[in-house]
Amino acid sequence: MSTALTALRDRIDAACAAAGRDRAAVRLLPVTKFHPASDIEILYGLGLREFGESREQEASEKVAQLRHLAHVRWEFIGRLQRNKAKSVARWADTVYSVDSDRLAAALDAGAAAALEAGQRTAPLRVLLQVSLDADPARGGVQEAELLALAERVAQGASLQLAGLMAIPPLDVEPDVAFARLARLHAALLTEHPQATELSAGMSNDLEAAIRHGSTCVRVGTALMGARPITSAQQRNLISHI
Ligand SMILES: *Cc1c(COP(=O)(O)O)cnc(C)c1O
Numbered sequence: 001m002s003t004a005l006t007a008l009r010d011r012i013d014a015a016c017a018a019a020g021r022d023r024a025a026v027r028l029l030p031v032t033k034f035h036p037a038s039d040i041e042i043l044y045g046l047g048l049r050e051f052g053e054s055r056e057q058e059a060s061e062k063v064a065q066l067r068h069l070a071h072v073r074w075e076f077i078g079r080l081q082r083n084k085a086k087s088v089a090r091w092a093d094t095v096y097s098v099d100s101d102r103l104a105a106a107l108d109a110g111a112a113a114a115l116e117a118g119q120r121t122a123p124l125r126v127l128l129q130v131s132l133d134a135d136p137a138r139g140g141v142q143e144a145e146l147l148a149l150a151e152r153v154a155q156g157a158s159l160q161l162a163g164l165m166a167i168p169p170l171d172v173e174p175d176v177a178f179a180r181l182a183r184l185h186a187a188l189l190t191e192h193p194q195a196t197e198l199s200a201g202m203s204n205d206l207e208a209a210i211r212h213g214s215t216c217v218r219v220g221t222a223l224m225g226a227r228p229i230t231s232a233q234q235r236n237l238i239s240h241i
Contacts, residue, residue, distance in 0.1 A: 001042055004223050012217065015210040026210055029075060029199070031220035033058065034227040037065040043223075044069050052096075052218050054078025056088055063091045077165070077199075077218055079139050086110040094125035096165040096199055096218075099141040104153050111158035125162040126153050127199055130184055132177045133169040140166060146184060150192055163197025163215070164188055174205040178212035185213065 008028065016023045031052040032040050040051055040062060050073040053059035063074055073093040080088060080095065082103055088095060089110030098104050104126070111124035128149055131140030141149050153161045164185045168177035178200055185198045201209025203222035210217070220227065 001039070001223065002046055004225070005043075005046055005048075008219060008222050011206065011222075012210070015207040018207070019211045021210065025215060027216045029077075029216050029218045030223050031077065031202075031218050032062075032224065033078070033220065035224050037062045039224060040066060041069070044072070049073060050075060050093075052077045052220075056080065056084040060087055060091065082106040086113065089124055090114045090119045092124065093122075094127065094162060096127040097129040097139060098126050098149070098153060099129045099131070099139055101149060101152050104149065104156060104159065108156035108159050111156075115158055123158050123160040125160050126156075127163045127165040127197055128153065128161075128188075129165045129167075130181065132166050132172065132180060135169065138167060138169070143184060146188065147191060150188055150195070154192055161192055161195050163195045163199065165199040167202075168200075168205065174208035175211070178205075178209050178214070182212045 012026060012028060013023055016026055029050055029052045030043055030048055033054045043051070049071055052075045053062065054077050059074065059076065066072065074091050075094045075096060076088050076092040077096040080097055080103060085103060085106035089107055095107060098107065107124055107126065111120065114120040128146065129140045130146055131138065131142055150161060153159050164181065166181045168174050181200055188195050197215050198213050199216040199218060200212065200214040201217035203219050206217040206219065
C-alpha cells in the first residue's frame with residue numbers, strides 16, 4: 001500500500017501540474033469499502049486520517065473497531081437510505097451523497113440528536129450528489145432540482161452545505177461530464193459561496209476531474225487494489241452505491 005500511495009500521489013501531483021493548479025487544493029480521500037479494518041490501520045500508519053466508506057453497516061462496524069485511532073475523519077460517500085441516516089450522523093464528518101430533501105431532513109435530525117447526545121461536536125458537512133445523466137439508479141439529484149436542495153441543506157440547523165459530488169456516467173467522456181459538473185458547481189457557488197468542495201474523480205478518471213476543478217478525488221482501487229469480491233458482484237454493487 002505504501003508503494004501504491006506514492007504512485008497515486010505522483011499521479012495527483014502530475015495532474016495538478018498539468019492543469020496549472022495548486023497541489024494543496026486537491027485532497028486525496030482513500031476509499032476503503034470492502035477492505036478490512038486492518039487495512040485502514042495500515043493506511044493510518046502511513047499518515048492518512050480520512051477514510052471514505054459507502055455502506056452504512058460495514059462502515060459503522062469499522063468505526064467501532066477503530067475507535068482507538070485518534071483524529072480520524074470518516075466520510076460517507078455511498079447511497080444512503082433514510083433509515084440509516086441516524087447511524088451515519090453519529091460518526092460521519094461529511095456525507096457526500098445527499099440527493100433528496102427527505103434524506104437531508106433525516107440527516108439534519110440525526111445530526112441534531114448526535115450533537116445533543118455529545119456524539120458529535122460540529123454540524124454534519126454535506127455534499128450534494130448531482131446526477132450527470134437521467135439514470136435514477138446511480139443516484140444524484142437532477143440538475144433542475146439542485147439549487148432547491150442546496151437551499152434545504154443550507155437551512156438545516158445541524159447541517160453545513162460544503163459542496164458538490166458526482167460520479168460520471170459510464171457512457172460519457174469524463175472530460176465532458178466533469179466540465180458539466182464544474183458549471184453546476186459555479187452556479188451553486190453564486191448562491192452558496194461557502195460550498196467550495198467539488199468531489200470528482202476516482203481511480204480511472206482523476207486526471208480529468210483535476211483538470212475540471214476537483215478539490216477531492218475519491219480513490220479506492222488504485223490505492224487498495226481490487227476490492228475483495230467478484231467482478232460480477234462489483235458491477236451489481238456499483239449500480240447501487
Ligand atoms: C468505490 C467508490 C469510489 C472509488 O472507486 P475506485 O474506482 O475504486 O477508485 C469513489 N466514489 C464512490 C462514490 C465509490 O463508491
